[in-house]
Amino acid sequence: MSHVVTIRDIVKRFGDFNAVDHINLTVQNGEFFTLLGPSGCGKTTLLRMIAGFNEIDNGQILFDEKQINDLPAHKRNIGMVFQNYAVFPHMTVWENVAYGLKARNIKGDELNARVNEGLQAMKIEGLKDRQPSQLSGGQQQRVALARSIVIRPDLLLMDEPLSNLDAKLRLEMRSVIRKLQKSLSTTTIYVTHDQEEALAISDRIAVINAGKIEQIDTPDNLYNRPANRFVAGFIGTSNFISASAKKGAICILDSYVLEADLKSGYTGDIVICVRPEQIQLTAPDDSQLTGSISTATFLGSHYEYEVILPNSQMILINQYNEQKKLRTYDAGDQVGILFSADHMNVYNSDGTEGLL
Amino acid sequence: MSGKLKSTFARVNSWTIVTLLSIILLLIFIVYPFSSMVIKSFIGKEGSFTLENYIRFFQSNYYRTALLNSLKVSLSATGLALLIGIPMAYFTSRFDLRGKKIVDNMCILAMLSPPFIGAYSWIVLMGRAGFITTLVKNLTGLDMPTIYGFRGILLVFTLKLFPYVYLYVSGALENIDASLEECSESLGVSGIKKLTTVTFPLILPTILSSALMVFMTSLADFGTPALIGEGYRVLPVSIYESYVGEMGGNASFANALSVIVIFIALCVLILQKKAIAGRSYSMSALRPPSVKKLSLGPKITASAFVYLVAFIAILPQITVAVTSFINTSGPVFLPGFGLNSYKEAFGKMSTAIRNSFIFAIIAIVLMVLFSLLLAYLIVRKSCHLTNLIDTIAMFPYVIPGAVIGIMMVNSFNSRPILLTGTAVIMIVTYIVRKMPFTLRSSVGILYQIENSVEEASISLGVPPMQSFFRITARMMIPGVVSGAILSWIGTINELSSSMILFTGRTVTISVAIYQEVTHKAHFGTAAALATILTIATIFSLWLFRKLAGGKITM
Numbered sequence: 001m002s003h004v005v006t007i008r009d010i011v012k013r014f015g016d017f018n019a020v021d022h023i024n025l026t027v028q029n030g031e032f033f034t035l036l037g038p039s040g041c042g043k044t045t046l047l048r049m050i051a052g053f054n055e056i057d058n059g060q061i062l063f064d065e066k067q068i069n070d071l072p073a074h075k076r077n078i079g080m081v082f083q084n085y086a087v088f089p090h091m092t093v094w095e096n097v098a099y100g101l102k103a104r105n106i107k108g109d110e111l112n113a114r115v116n117e118g119l120q121a122m123k124i125e126g127l128k129d130r131q132p133s134q135l136s137g138g139q140q141q142r143v144a145l146a147r148s149i150v151i152r153p154d155l156l157l158m159d160e161p162l163s164n165l166d167a168k169l170r171l172e173m174r175s176v177i178r179k180l181q182k183s184l185s186t187t188t189i190y191v192t193h194d195q196e197e198a199l200a201i202s203d204r205i206a207v208i209n210a211g212k213i214e215q216i217d218t219p220d221n222l223y224n225r226p227a228n229r230f231v232a233g234f235i236g237t238s239n240f241i242s243a244s245a246k247k248g249a250i251c252i253l254d255s256y257v258l259e260a261d262l263k264s265g266y267t268g269d270i271v272i273c274v275r276p277e278q279i280q281l282t283a284p285d286d287s288q289l290t291g292s293i294s295t296a297t298f299l300g301s302h303y304e305y306e307v308i309l310p311n312s313q314m315i316l317i318n319q320y321n322e323q324k325k326l327r328t329y330d331a332g333d334q335v336g337i338l339f340s341a342d343h344m345n346v347y348n349s350d351g352t353e354g355l356l
Numbered sequence: 357m358s359g360k361l362k363s364t365f366a367r368v369n370s371w372t373i374v375t376l377l378s379i380i381l382l383l384i385f386i387v388y389p390f391s392s393m394v395i396k397s398f399i400g401k402e403g404s405f406t407l408e409n410y411i412r413f414f415q416s417n418y419y420r421t422a423l424l425n426s427l428k429v430s431l432s433a434t435g436l437a438l439l440i441g442i443p444m445a446y447f448t449s450r451f452d453l454r455g456k457k458i459v460d461n462m463c464i465l466a467m468l469s470p471p472f473i474g475a476y477s478w479i480v481l482m483g484r485a486g487f488i489t490t491l492v493k494n495l496t497g498l499d500m501p502t503i504y505g506f507r508g509i510l511l512v513f514t515l516k517l518f519p520y521v522y523l524y525v526s527g528a529l530e531n532i533d534a535s536l537e538e539c540s541e542s543l544g545v546s547g548i549k550k551l552t553t554v555t556f557p558l559i560l561p562t563i564l565s566s567a568l569m570v571f572m573t574s575l576a577d578f579g580t581p582a583l584i585g586e587g588y589r590v591l592p593v594s595i596y597e598s599y600v601g602e603m604g605g606n607a608s609f610a611n612a613l614s615v616i617v618i619f620i621a622l623c624v625l626i627l628q629k630k631a632i633a634g635r636s637y638s639m640s641a642l643r644p645p646s647v648k649k650l651s652l653g654p655k656i657t658a659s660a661f662v663y664l665v666a667f668i669a670i671l672p673q674i675t676v677a678v679t680s681f682i683n684t685s686g687p688v689f690l691p692g693f694g695l696n697s698y699k700e701a702f703g704k705m706s707t708a709i710r711n712s713f714i715f716a717i718i719a720i721v722l723m724v725l726f727s728l729l730l731a732y733l734i735v736r737k738s739c740h741l742t743n744l745i746d747t748i749a750m751f752p753y754v755i756p757g758a759v760i761g762i763m764m765v766n767s768f769n770s771r772p773i774l775l776t777g778t779a780v781i782m783i784v785t786y787i788v789r790k791m792p793f794t795l796r797s798s799v800g801i802l803y804q805i806e807n808s809v810e811e812a813s814i815s816l817g818v819p820p821m822q823s824f825f826r827i828t829a830r831m832m833i834p835g836v837v838s839g840a841i842l843s844w845i846g847t848i849n850e851l852s853s854s855m856i857l858f859t860g861r862t863v864t865i866s867v868a869i870y871q872e873v874t875h876k877a878h879f880g881t882a883a884a885l886a887t888i889l890t891i892a893t894i895f896s897l898w899l900f901r902k903l904a905g906g907k908i909t910m
Contacts, residue, residue, distance in 0.1 A: 053811055072369070074823075086812040090830050100816030144812070151816060210896045 002187045003063040003154050004029050005050065011058035012026040012045050019045045021211035022059070027259055030185040030230040032178070032256075036198040038234070043191045046208075050189060051157050052076050063154065079148030079186075083160040085140040087132040093119070093143050094128040118150035121180065138169040140325035145177070149184065154180070156188040162197060173202055195235045199223065207231050229351025232273045239279070239315040245270045245355070250346065253311055256289035258341040262355040269349040278343035281305070281329065287336030291315070293329045303328060307335065370821035371737060373837045374729050375745075381726075382748045384773070385788055389763035396766065397611035409612035422589040423616070426517060429506060429581075429590060430574040433513035437570045440514065440665055441521025442563065447658045449529040451650050454659065457459070458868075459666050460526075463519035466669035469676075469865060472579025472848035473886045474512045476873050478503055479584060480679060480883075485687075487675075508584035509584030513577070516670045517570040519610070521563070528562035529555075532642040561632045568628045569581040576756030578852035579870060591617050592852065596758050599856065611766070613758040621754035673890060680887045684880030697880035705885060713892070715779060715864065716848040719786040723794045723843050724836060726787070728829050731798035736807065746799075749766040753792040760789050761856025777859045785857060786847045793842035801835025802828070844900070845893055865889050 005027040012020040020042045021341040027033040048054040050061055052073030060067050068076060088096050097115045106114065119125045122142040133142055141161060148156060157296065161168045161177065178201050181188050192198050198205050199219040207214040208232075214234075215227040226232035229240065243252040245267050250258050252272065262270075284290045291307040294314065302320045309315060317337070321328070329335060346355040372674040400406035413419045450457045481488050482503040489500045503511070532555065540546070578592040583684050585593065591613065599610035635779035650658065680697050683690040702709070730749055750759060751817045764785050805828060812819045813823035849867040865885050872882035 051815060053814075064834040072819070073811070074817050074819050076815070076819070078815050080812060080815040082808040082812060084806055084808055086806065086808040088809060088813070099813070099818075130862070147812075147816065155817075226686055 001154055002029050002185065002343065005155060005187060005189065006062040007046070007050075007059070008045065008062065009059035010049065010056060010061065012042070012049060013057045014213060018211050018341060020049065023208075023211070025206055025213065025216055027187055027189060029187055032181050032188045032190065032201065032203045034066050034192060034198045034205045036192055036205050036234075038196060039193055041208045042211040043208050044191075045155055047159055047191045050155075051078055051080055072077055077151070077153055079151060079153030079156045081141070081144050081148050081156070081158040081161045083163055085132075085137070085142050085144045085164070087140045087147075089132050092128065092131075093124060093130050093132070093135070096132070096143050097128075097146045097150055097283065100147060101175045102161055102241070104151065114150050116287045118146035121149065122146040122154055122176075137165050137172060139160050141165065141173060142176075145180065149180070149186075151184060154318075156184075156186050157188045158188065160192055161190075163192070163194070170197070177201065199235070207234060209234075210311035225356075226273070226345060227354050229271060229273065229347050232345060232347075237276055237316060238269050238273045239276065240273050240351075241309070241313065241315065242311075242349075243272050243344070250341070252289060253309060256287070256311075256337075258344070260341045260344075260346065260356075261348060266348070266355050270351060270355060271347045271351055273345040274343060276316040277302075277320065278305070278339055279315075279317045280305075280338040281317060281319060281327075282336040282338055284334045284336045287338050289337045291335055291337055293331050293335060296329055305329060307337065309337075366486060366668055369372075369510065370819070371733070374821075375733055375741070376728060378726075378733065378745055382745060385784055386632065386748055388750060389760075389767040390755075392767055393611045393759075393763045394615055396608050399608055399616045401608075409609050410616075413454055413612060413616065414862050419594060419613070420665040420856075421618075422591050422594045424509060425506070425589055426575060426591040426617075427620070429513065429588075430571050432510050433517060433574040434567050434571045435842065436510065436514040437518040437521050438563065438567055441518040441566070442525055444518075444665060445522050445525035445664050447662055447909070449526045450645065450648055451655070451658055452647050453650075453655065453662060459662055462666040462670050463522050464897070465673055465890075465894070466666075467519045467523075468845060468849075468897070469673060469886065469890050470579060470851055471512055471516045471573070471577050472583055472851055472866075472870060473676060473889075474516045475508065475580040475584040476869070476882065476886075477675040478508060478512060479873075480675055480879060481671070500629065502585055504586040505588040506585075509581050509588065509590070512580050512584060513570075513574045515672075516580075517573055518665075519669065521566040522753050524562050524566040524569075525559060528559040528791065530644060532558055532645050534645045537645060540561050546645070557635075561635050564628050564632050568613055571624055575617070575621060575624075575631070576758075576852070578756070578758050578855065579866075583870075583873065592756050592758050595756075595762070596852075596855065599758070599762050610762055614756075617759060618755055621756070673854040676883045676886045676890070679879060680883035682880065684878070687877035687879055689879070697884035700878075700881045701884040701888065705868050705881070708863045708865050708885070709888065711779070711782075711862055712848060712865040712889075715783050715862075716844065719783050719790070719847050719848070720840060720844050722783075723787050723791045724840055725797040727791060727836065727839070728832060730795055731802045731832070732824060732828070734799055736768050741850075746795075750792050752788050755789070757789060757850065757852030757854075758856055760785055761853035763857060764853075776857075777862070779862050780834040782854065782857050782864075783864050786850060789850070789853060790843040790846040791840040793846070794836060795839070797839025798832060798836045800839075801832050804835070834904040835898050841897060841900050844896060848896070849894060 004346065007023055007025045010020055010023045011018060023042075023046060035046060037043045045054055049056055052068075052071065061069060063076075091099065094115060095119050098111060101111055101114055116125065119128055122145050124139060124146065127135065127139060127143075132319065135143065144161075158177070162173055165173060165322050171196050180196065184260060190198075199222070202219055204216060204218055205222055206216045209230055215222060215231045216280070217225075217227075222231065222235050226235060226238075232238045233240070240251055243250050245251075245260075245262050247265065247267065248259060248261060250260050250262075250272065252258070289309070291309045293305050294308050295302045295306040302318045305317045305319065307317055316331050319328075347353060348355060398405055398407070398411055413719045433716045444459075447453060448459055476684070477803065480486055482500060483489065486503070492498060492500050536558070537550060537554060545553060576592060578596060581588065581590045581593050582596070584887045593782070595610055595613045595617065598613060607644050681693045681695070683692050683694045683696055730745060734746045755763075764781055765776055767773075768781055775784070809831065810823050813827045814820055850864070850865055851870060854864050854867050855870065858864065865888065869885045869889075872878040872885065
């Protein structure tokens, strides 16, 4: 039995500071939902309020139709996975996985069957008699996952479960968690500060900053249509260039003009945002906008160029060079810069509002 | 509004009840006895407010001398213990001397028995009719200088307490990462300069903590000056005597004396805290410091110093053990060995032996239980209230045993809580007095355990209090044990508060030894009892280590 989780106008105060500041969101049944934001943004605090470890100062949390504000943590039937694994160090792997089941008075054959099921799902049957101190970080996290799913929780909460693992294991466990969640279809709320991880793993993501939600959307939309400058800067890499909007057109650095219709015919100072891979480099004569290469870095799949614009601003441009058809550039080369209005996002001058 | 109220009630969980219970217990057994002692010290014979008790103290030469003597002997003992303990720690941890483990164990052994047994052994060795005194007299015809008085107290305190300095400081020296001292050398600072600018400042907080321990113990000790001090008056003995003298009265002068001692101890504690503030560095050596090879001459000299000191420190234990097997008749040692003293001890003193163990076991179990719960409140539910709970629970650390004894008798000698003369008052006193060690180690270990482990248990469906005992408390035990050992040793050896509280039915081994020595001069029985005590302590130390999975050090 999985839940729809509704967060209504939730506030958490620490002294005068609102760690979570009037947040509203709804997580659909079976959805993999991620709370993403820089450290200190309030995402973990919100997760812990859902888990029942932080008190709620204002608002409501509903599991389906039922308000659970005052339901003690141990009665919420939540499976929780922690950053530091939180495996019980004085119990074997088997005992760890059985712990929550025993608390539910499950005994004998059923206990054995369900523990084994969990161990198998996480591929750790072979480790069942080990002490946690004999396990690697990845193995410990598998134990923690097995322990949290065998109780058949109504909701899975994960608090940065991958951030203590090394880069390679992180990718492996990321896909383990994704597949596990899809096979269980248990509503899952996942906290991370790693935007790439969030994009890879989630059905939807809430980007949180300073206790407030900046945008809730699918990974695709977040990347391609970030709602404001913060989201554009936080997810992936973005070049922000000052420009001005006239009727039906955008003029960049007084030279490069693109046709674009802005929201409610907005005119005035704006900021445009273009991803590094959506800019083409050409000969200087082929574009109204030129720059000079300051650094060229080879990164295997692509070249990354730092290019200085006429207004001295530096932007990043990635050139993917699969068939070695593209010309490569050296520091000091003059280049033309091209991008289309389709690949661009436009914000008002303080970056708080999208204008497309 | 009703929603708010409802949610406040929902938040009342088992920890709220623990908090309330702790506050009630602390109020009854620490705050009430202490404040009533302070209040009574200001009450005159007619029951009105007066400063006469304090005026009497400062006007009387007799008590002023006791105060000055106390300070003199405590400061001297602290200085000497540092002078012996620090070089010893440095030699054994930085030079390749043989048998550091043996020296460590000798020092632990020296700490195990209470100071007054040291005093009594030194009397047996070097007192008026002591073995060494007699031997020297027979061989050379010379009289040994007297062991009684200031000199004896200082000797006993120093030898009994330098092991604290030694063990603390060698622990700290071994925790300095090698890179720090190497870095100093690569910057061109080595030798003595390196010692004074890098090594010494790093271990200064540890030195000050061990100095505090030595000072407090010397200031509070009753048994040693009572046995070996003879005419040399110090405050704990004065308190005891004026309390016994005032028995039946309102004991207001003993109360005033007690308040003065606590005041001094508090001042020293605050000074020490001030000196340490901002200077404690948490260190754990990734790479242990290098051990220097010494050439033969210095090596022999250093080894001789270290082993000689360690040997003299355990000489009382050896003396006690040996004399317990010598046949005696009253105060007189007879030729020949036997088990008569033990027969005597187990026969006449079986109540004392049984009491000692029963009281101490009940006390240590409760101490560990309370410490676990209080540590949880202090660390996990940190707020002004729990900080206050911490301060109150730690406060008895600065109160000498005799004073706590008087506090308890004063407070619980009438209804509604009539406890005087019972085993309960002894056990409560031991808990109040010795729990600070266990509480500190519990708090220390809990800071190192991440909250998420317990939260994992709660989210798996186990209620908070059960989660605490099944997960957190289990994980704390190895860390708690290091403090519990100190509490246990202190409890089973406790003399000063027991002297005030005991009755015929609640006599303990320590009290029995003291009485055998002072009232009856039954040295044999006393030695047998002391040996039983020491063996029991060693055995329990071994048991504690087992319990902690071999992971603890003193």
